Amino acid sequence: MSDRLQRTLQLLNNLVSFDTTSQESNLALIDYVQDYLSKQGFDAEVLYNSQKTKANLVVCIGPRVAGGILLSGHTDVVPIDGQHWNYPPFSLTLEDERCYGRGTTDMKGFVACCLAIISEIDPQQLKKPLWLGLSYDEEVGCLGVHELHDYLAAQPVKPELCLVGEPTSMRPVNGHKGKVALRCQVKGKECHSAYTPQGVNAIQYAARLIHFILEQEKQLIEKGDLRFDPPFSTLHVGTISGGEALNIVPNFCQFDMELRYLPQQSPSEVVDSLKTYAQHQLVPVMREMSADCDISFKTLAAYPGLYLDEMTPWLQQLLAWTNFSTAHTVSFGTEGGLYQASGITSIICGPGSMAQGHKPDEYIEKDQLRQCLKLLERIICHLYEK
Ligand SMILES: [Zn+2]
Known part of the structure; x- marks a missing residue:
């Protein structure tokens, strides 16, 4: 197993061990990520909700100039109530190619890949910034990310692309429906x-x-x-x-x-x-x-819903990086529609399949993590070049 995958699995184990079911606080996980990033020399901002019980986290790595790419993930997971699990939900169990645990697919696997790749970045080489944005309360209707939006809107410079790492089996997704819950x-x-x-x-x-x-x-x-x-x-x-x-x-x-x-x-x-x-x-x-x-x-x-023209240059770029010829749509909603509405081109592409999300014995395959790490490496190389 590569060192990089090994580190990713270690990070994933740590992330899964925090019970961040949407009704619980995610602060312990946010503290952990903030501390991890600080050890790499990166200062993350923590954006609390009004009761200070939950928080988003955002970090900008590299030069604070316009452009660059935002990696977006949520930290909360759906409940295990009423589900029969054969594996402990809040720790990682590795069995052959599968990594079991609540949130492995939706979407701590992606967050673990982001954190693993960030530890390899040489910020001096970045021509454009890499942003990481982690939200809370996504699973209950994209509630937490609004504070992150306000933060980004107040910045003098914004990322050009938002990559939302929801599980799509690493296939770029350019459309999903919007939702109103009443x-x-x-x-x-x-x-x-x-x-x-x-x-x-x-x-x-x-x-x-x-x-x-x-x-x-x-x-x-x-x-x-x-x-x-x-x-x-x-x-x-x-x-x-x-x-x-x-x-x-x-x-x-x-x-x-x-x-x-x-x-x-x-x-x-x-x-x-x-x-x-x-x-x-x-x-x-x-x-x-x-x-x-x-x-x-x-x-x-x-x-809001998301729909991005197939010929959008960032989408074409992402299709080339992931070796797919066409994008597809998904039925579930994501924070991508909100980012797109705020003027940042948004594409959904992440490891794992929603067929395993929200279910008992949720798992992600190691190969999905490998593919995600490969894409993130390409993204970093791209940010080194321009
Ligand atoms: Zn999700």
Whole structure:
């Protein structure tokens, strides 16, 4: 095994050993990375959330000039709750070609490769900077990365390319859908269930809204784009709660829903029509019974889609470096759409496959790490040259 892979696996073991499930703090991992970088002579900035319970990390290596490449990863992982694991999730188990552990594929494997390659950089030789940006709370809707964006926006110089190392089996990805996640709360009026006309049944009004959502989805299916799977925008209700007992007309119902939309579409059309239906068709009828009745919506998370023209020079360059002739799209969302929207060309390309992400016994193959290290080496050479 090469020294470089050996170091990467050691780093991956350390990263996996921090339980950075999105509901937990990621500060121990961020401290570890900051300390690691400082030992290499690089000063990273730690950007905390307002409660100082979580943080992003950003470092600029080499000359602080315009251009260069940002390597982007998230530090949080999805929960293991309800999953049956045959391997310890928070330590690395090596078995033949596979490295098991939560986050190995999504996406601590990529972060480990970045840290391993950074230790080999001679910053004096860099003509353009290499940036590394690590975020928190990506898995719950790209929430943490916004502070990192604000930081980059305030810099006099910005990277030219953002490489998001989400698992794509090292194949460059130039498109993914956007997402809007909403919480809908329906406030009705309770009463004894023997006198239903005197109450406002919150669950039943929620059901009417959900029915409207299903009708909307039928229209979205007609506006397809075969580059995506499924080839249209989708709507879905994921959780619902409400009601106290069968003999009480429920005064409250809440459900969470999401829209995953094609990057060329605007989410506001769908979201606005839902809000309009609630405000104009349902709320007035509910208020005939009680003025307190209401339907409200709260955005839980939102990020834009990504679509980059196939002929974009950076995409062509990345295809050449990874030996692929064409880029493809993925169904899951990434922070790439946000970087792209802020004016930094963004491409998704990272080790491992999402087929192994979010599942019990998540693993990454050593060869994926090798391929990622090779790409990162090419990127460093490129930054040495221009
Ligand atoms: Zn991920």
